[in-house]
Amino acid sequence: MRRIALITLVVDDYDEAIGFYTEALGFRLVEDAPRPDGSRWVVVAPGTEGGHGSGLLLARAKDEAQRGRVGDQTGGRVGFFLHTDDFARDHARMSAAGVRFLEEPRHEPYGTVAVFQDLYGNLWDLLQPSS
Structure with missing residues (x-):
């Protein structure tokens, strides 16, 4: 079996990123381990797959070039897609938690x-797929 397990998301600060993803988006903290170089291995993931789904590796920017990419990892395009089985529930919970939606929910085929922004400005889709 092959799958994409982690995608790196460059962040300004580990703890503020953990707070946003776990509190505002309802992700779970999978791992937060110190590394010998002073950085941390921080993984968050939606759902309760027990490590079998995809997750985000939150990586603190190490230099000016990386800091320049925080919040713009995909050049202003939606780069992340959060699937849900109950759009209304998650949209209401996320809105109440302060997540900034850039548009009203829409129905597509x-x-x-x-579309919403994470705390750094990266664009995400909250999406309940049709059937």
């Missing part, structure tokens, strides 16, 4: 969707 592929599902119900709305």
